[in-house]
Amino acid sequence: QFSDSAGYVGFANLPNxxxxxxxxxxxxxxxxxxxxxxxxxxxxxxSLFLTDLYPERYIPGAAEKIERTVQIEASTVEIEERGxxxxxxxxxxxxxxxxxxxxxxxxxxxxxxxxxxxxxxHDESGLNRRHIIDNRVHCCFYFISPFGHGLKPLDVEFMKxxxxxxxxxxxxxxxxxxxxxERERLKRxxxxxxxxxxxxxxxxxxxxxxxxxxFKEQTRASIPFAVxxxxxxxxxxxxxxxxxxxxxxxxxxxxxxxxxxxxxxTMLVTHMQDLQEVTQDLHYENFRSERxxxxxxxxxxxxxxxxxxxxxxxxxxxxxxxxxxxxxxxxRMKPGDD
Amino acid sequence: xxxxxxKNEAAMSELVPESRQKPxxxxxxxxxxxxxxxxxxxDTIIEQMRKKTMKTGFDFNxxxxxxxxxxxxxxxxTLFKSxxxxxxxxxxxxxxxxxxxxxxxxxxxIEEGGVKMKLTVIDTPGFGDQINNENCWEPIEKYINEQYExxxxxxxxxARKKRIPDTRVHCCLYFISPTxxxxxxxxxxxxxxxxxxxxxxxxxxxxxxxxxxEKTEFKQRVRKELEVNGIEFYPQKxxxxxxxxxxxxxxxxxxxxxxxxxxxxxxxxxxxxxxxxRKTPWGIIEVENLTHCEFAxxxxxxIRTHLQDLKEVTHNIHYETYRAKRLNDNGGLPPMTVETxxxxxxxx
Numbered sequence: 167q168f169s170d171s172a173g174y175v176g177f178a179n180l181p182n183x184x185x186x187x188x189x190x191x192x193x194x195x196x197x198x199x200x201x202x203x204x205x206x207x208x209x210x211x212x213s214l215f216l217t218d219l220y221p222e223r224y225i226p227g228a229a230e231k232i233e234r235t236v237q238i239e240a241s242t243v244e245i246e247e248r249g250x251x252x253x254x255x256x257x258x259x260x261x262x263x264x265x266x267x268x269x270x271x272x273x274x275x276x277x278x279x280x281x282x283x284x285x286x287x288h289d290e291s292g293l294n295r296r297h298i299i300d301n302r303v304h305c306c307f308y309f310i311s312p313f314g315h316g317l318k319p320l321d322v323e324f325m326k327x328x329x330x331x332x333x334x335x336x337x338x339x340x341x342x343x344x345x346x347x348e349r350e351r352l353k354r355x356x357x358x359x360x361x362x363x364x365x366x367x368x369x370x371x372x373x374x375x376x377x378x379x380x381f382k383e384q385t386r387a388s389i390p391f392a393v394x395x396x397x398x399x400x401x402x403x404x405x406x407x408x409x410x411x412x413x414x415x416x417x418x419x420x421x422x423x424x425x426x427x428x429x430x431x432t433m434l435v436t437h438m439q440d441l442q443e444v445t446q447d448l449h450y451e452n453f454r455s456e457r458x459x460x461x462x463x464x465x466x467x468x469x470x471x472x473x474x475x476x477x478x479x480x481x482x483x484x485x486x487x488x489x490x491x492x493x494x495x496x497x498r499m500k501p502g503d504d
Numbered sequence: 505x506x507x508x509x510x511k512n513e514a515a516m517s518e519l520v521p522e523s524r525q526k527p528x529x530x531x532x533x534x535x536x537x538x539x540x541x542x543x544x545x546x547d548t549i550i551e552q553m554r555k556k557t558m559k560t561g562f563d564f565n566x567x568x569x570x571x572x573x574x575x576x577x578x579x580x581x582t583l584f585k586s587x588x589x590x591x592x593x594x595x596x597x598x599x600x601x602x603x604x605x606x607x608x609x610x611x612x613x614i615e616e617g618g619v620k621m622k623l624t625v626i627d628t629p630g631f632g633d634q635i636n637n638e639n640c641w642e643p644i645e646k647y648i649n650e651q652y653e654x655x656x657x658x659x660x661x662x663a664r665k666k667r668i669p670d671t672r673v674h675c676c677l678y679f680i681s682p683t684x685x686x687x688x689x690x691x692x693x694x695x696x697x698x699x700x701x702x703x704x705x706x707x708x709x710x711x712x713x714x715x716x717x718e719k720t721e722f723k724q725r726v727r728k729e730l731e732v733n734g735i736e737f738y739p740q741k742x743x744x745x746x747x748x749x750x751x752x753x754x755x756x757x758x759x760x761x762x763x764x765x766x767x768x769x770x771x772x773x774x775x776x777x778x779x780x781x782r783k784t785p786w787g788i789i790e791v792e793n794l795t796h797c798e799f800a801x802x803x804x805x806x807i808r809t810h811l812q813d814l815k816e817v818t819h820n821i822h823y824e825t826y827r828a829k830r831l832n833d834n835g836g837l838p839p840m841t842v843e844t845x846x847x848x849x850x851x852x
Binding site: 411 | 571633634637682685688690691692709710715716725729733782783784785788789790795796
């Protein structure tokens, strides 16, 4: 197992150890899903993770939607594959974009993301940091309508407001409504508009030396991914495949010539680690520095009593530490011996 | 059924012209009546009317309403097999989405079998495209009422034109987004307000996004929602004239509508025939194939069977309702000065 040749120390084995520990610990990932009703979000999520995250789904009628505001609904599912455990949380945002006046519809979403950052900041600054749960949103799939000509005003406003808080991955679902030409045109329009408005979507990192550079380029060139979701099995040429049956043919979910589903799924699973890193290193750090600059501001009312007590104790500790530091500084300044 | 009765009509018959008689409907052929002693020739009136229509031609004004990108222009072009509506390939950098709803009316004369139709397509860009769409139906309602006002003004003139130009909206196609879930709040609000002033025909746009099952379920759901919210789309139940109409229209109302349509102006070769369709990697969607979508049903309904009825209901019901309200508001006198901008504007 370990080479005993002279000069070999053995720390090259570290990645394996990290890997083994991670596998034992399991992974956590939070995916947020945003888009108007009826764009195929739930179907896509179920297709991606081969599960039914919404078993008793109730779809409200238009009259009910008139009164409704945006809700935040989080469902967690444990997925295990080849010994690797993933605790996946999907955060849904029903009501987004439904109202006649959608002016405030992403306030709730921004608040949710900030709350998760706040909670993490609080845990990170606390005394007991052994079991910090990371509920921060690592990735946000933003659904663009395939029926439009490009981005809608609401899409632009949302992405501008959130590109500094979360990794945005734009997705075009129900892609079987477009011919190939229409799809290319829509993708190009969307990318043009994204760049025109200075929107920063999630960028795939450059390929590592052991990764397929060409595959990475192809994946990058397909953004925004135009996908079709389905968990219905249809028989095609003797095989049972997932797809949608129309009078004019069968659309196959996992056929790369029909849509970008496989590309999206591959991108997501191979970049879970990177998405978490960018969330930590970029979005969270942004939030943290902004937040700490405003230390004059009162603490969030949402914080629980227990947390408040803990915070008070921490504040006290900090004050005492400051006092000690001050006293030490004074002592050093005083002329004479210690 | 029939024109709305105006209580003041009798008193005003000197000041205001009688409501126009409905044109004679061609009679259904009866069995041979053995008691007719000889042939008189009454039935030739049908031929006379036909010739008259061909000579004068007729106006038809169709409005399309729906969010940007639902295929409105393509559908109208497909319906009339001509480029009568300019497709907006989207808002490019110079053309921003209008901040308020605009009304754009474009007229074309198209001819078929010796019959001339002056078709006006009224587009409503900007509807439903903003972040805040409150009251975005108001400019549309205003436009429709302005056309009624125009007609009314002509009608009450002492020296009237022989044939009053008819710019009234005969039919409003409302495009529902094929979400597969339910109507959107904006759909409900629009149809609630406008079904009282114009004939609304709801259509499900871009229907090639739904499987047969999804289509059936969605249509049922939409019909139910419209019913529960008291929205009467065309053909309205209360205007069915006789049992035959009722049976025919019931079937349309309860099974066919809203029509789930697909539009296209491109032709492809299928089984040796040239067909209008959409080509995808998994098959060609044929627009006029009833197993693929209901475009042919919509076309037959609007153009081949109910075109005249759409005009009649507009004239006898919606226009009369407007007229009655205007005359009542003015204390029974014809309107003197009107505040609309129609004197300065010419949309056509």
